[in-house]
Amino acid sequence: MTTTHQPSTKQDILQYLLKQDQTTAQDLADALEISPQAIRRHLKDLEAEGLIEYKSVQVGMGRPQHVYHLSRKGRDRFPNRYDEFAVSLLDTLTETVGHDQVSSILRKQWERKGKEYRDKVGMGSVQERVAKLVEIRKSEGYMAEWHVLEPNKLNNSAEPQVILTEHNCAISNVAESFPSVCGHELEMFAAVLPDCTVERTHWLNQGEHQCGYLIKSRSQE
Structure with a gap:
């Protein structure tokens, strides 16, 4: 036992x-x-x-x-990287076609991923879509979760704001070598939730212990 x-x-x-x-x-x-x-x-x-x-x-x-x-x-015991191969491949691409071209390729990849996520998330309330997005991220190796910030005196909107938290990064090695992917990830979340604003509140790549995003409906602004 x-x-x-x-x-x-x-x-x-x-x-x-x-x-x-x-x-x-x-x-x-x-x-x-x-x-x-x-x-x-x-x-x-x-x-x-x-x-x-x-x-x-x-x-x-x-x-x-x-x-x-x-x-x-x-x-590193948690699923947090697609191994060194991805970084090595991107390094080789940078040497071959240049940094700007690689940045363009990465942006295209995240745009494609964003469309894929958006199709899977579908319609529904902000909370329903964020919940589906979290399940997708979990399936990809992220330790993700979400919770609601209930309305208060500073946030008197009828629709609560949502916090999406990721406690690890499934592409941490790539993010360390090519930090622009973090910006693309933020843009991707915004594209998945086009009627919302998405703001980064915490960032693993800057030494914090999680990545966090504040999500709120544009109707709250």
Whole structure:
């Protein structure tokens, strides 16, 4: 029983860190409903495998706490790249036809992808279409989710705004070498939801722990 449970628990820890960016052993124990002692054993194993790292943070007058986060190797455990081949291919294309031509090719690719997404998302409310878009992204290796920002004093529109979050990047290696693809991705989301404005709120490529997008109907403006 224990042997089969441990790999699942370790994966749960890695997924939690992917979503939360960083956490303590106690917070992990509370979130996963496992004893702190068991969590620390898993953390020690994951650290030995090079999948997580920690830093010591002083809290009050007590002993420093270990705050854990994923290492680069830990992030690479999730579907987050189409391997080095894509980057190598784009490098070769850049050497052959030039950077401007490659940028044009990438733009065409995202335009094609946007049309494909739009056909799959179909009609419906903003929330229904975003929910479908999130399912598509999940099928492509993104750890994606969405939630609604309920109307408040600053946002008194009848239709709530929506946040789309991606906790990993399925093309991270490409994005690091060719950051323009992130701009194309933003344009693609806007094309998929033509009656909405799409604003990037978080960006993995700038060191944040997720990519986030604020989506709102143009009728809210």
